[in-house]
Amino acid sequence: MSSATPTLAHRLQDGTVAAVAFLLRIVPEVVAQGLGWGLGWLAGSVLRVRRRVVDENLARAFPRESKRWRRRVAARVFPHIGREAVTLLRLAGASPADIRSRTQVQGFDAVEEALAQGKGILFLTGHLGNWEIGGGGTSARGIPLDVVARTQRNPLIDARLNASRAQLGMEVIDRKEAPRKVLRALRKGRGVALVADQNVRRGDFFVEFFGTPASTARGPALFARRTGAPVFLAFPLRLPGWRARYRIRFQPLRVPRGPEGDDEGFDRRLTRAYLAELEAEIRKAPEQYFWPHKRWKTRPSREGDNEEPTASEPV
Numbered sequence: 677m678s679s680a681t682p683t684l685a686h687r688l689q690d691g692t693v694a695a696v697a698f699l700l701r702i703v704p705e706v707v708a709q710g711l712g713w714g715l716g717w718l719a720g721s722v723l724r725v726r727r728r729v730v731d732e733n734l735a736r737a738f739p740r741e742s743k744r745w746r747r748r749v750a751a752r753v754f755p756h757i758g759r760e761a762v763t764l765l766r767l768a769g770a771s772p773a774d775i776r777s778r779t780q781v782q783g784f785d786a787v788e789e790a791l792a793q794g795k796g797i798l799f800l801t802g803h804l805g806n807w808e809i810g811g812g813g814t815s816a817r818g819i820p821l822d823v824v825a826r827t828q829r830n831p832l833i834d835a836r837l838n839a840s841r842a843q844l845g846m847e848v849i850d851r852k853e854a855p856r857k858v859l860r861a862l863r864k865g866r867g868v869a870l871v872a873d874q875n876v877r878r879g880d881f882f883v884e885f886f887g888t889p890a891s892t893a894r895g896p897a898l899f900a901r902r903t904g905a906p907v908f909l910a911f912p913l914r915l916p917g918w919r920a921r922y923r924i925r926f927q928p929l930r931v932p933r934g935p936e937g938d939d940e941g942f943d944r945r946l947t948r949a950y951l952a953e954l955e956a957e958i959r960k961a962p963e964q965y966f967w968p969h970k971r972w973k974t975r976p977s978r979e980g981d982n983e984e985p986t987a988s989e990p991v
Contacts, residue, residue: 690832729968796866
């Protein structure tokens with residue numbers, strides 16, 4: 677997606693990624709996964725990269741749990757990230773059959789039935805488990821899928837990542853083009869996947885997440901409201917064991933009814949329903965959520981510490 681001219685630094689970074697991916701593919705999987713786990717443990721427990729952010733987020737999300745419990749979860753967050761990074765490097769260029777063999781699905785019949793209606797499907801997920809595998813496991817089963825993604829700063833790595841997605845049947849929509857292209861894709865009857873759980877730096881749309889208002893993208897609700905596309909949750913959790921295997925659970929999102937024509941109310945009800953289901957799924961495997969992200973960084977202006985303009989972002 678990026679049209680930037682690669683610099684020497686970009687080429688060196690891309691060459692390093694290619695070399696590491698090659699080495700990870702030729703060693704036994706248990707060795708590669710162990711390396712990812714170990715590097716993650718080193719980053720989180722020794723170097724303590726963004727460990728303070730993780731600790732603060734867990735304290736906010738799980739105030740009733742003991743400090744010992746939260747430390748144990750925090751210690752597992754970075755090893756999980758390390759293993760999933762290794763998985764993505766090892767599976768770069770994997771075939772749809774390879775991805776299907778590593779993923780179990782629940783609720784997929786309902787997805788196929790909804791797609792047959794011709795209105796497309798809006799898939800909502802979060803930074804939980806391995807969301808890239810979730811997209812791959814969906815498209816590898818014959819669902820025409822577009823994924824909304826941010827362009828990587830390194831154009832060579834961006835192209836490498838998007839080539840892997842394309843090999844599994846996914847097409848990438850740049851976040852900046854999402855307002856137009858997502859609507860077009862849904863109206864063509866395609867599936868569109870959004871990872872919409874991160875902090876929106878400029879926004880006035882705050883919805884409760886783990887008991888605290890969180891600045892959240894309004895885009896998914898807008899797309900659902902304007903197209904009438906069914907909305908499904910997709911949660912790809914990693915299964916126990918050193919072999920990278922996943923269970924992708926699909927679930928229709930039930931939006932509480934409200935007054936007709938109340939667009940603002942609909943947007944809030946849908947977004948709150950999405951975050952509530954995501955929160956429930958995170959509680960099943962808290963170590964698999966991306967806690968290093970500053971989810972509650974932007975605060976409502978009434979709290980006096982949000983200095984940014986209040987203009988909503990679409991995605």
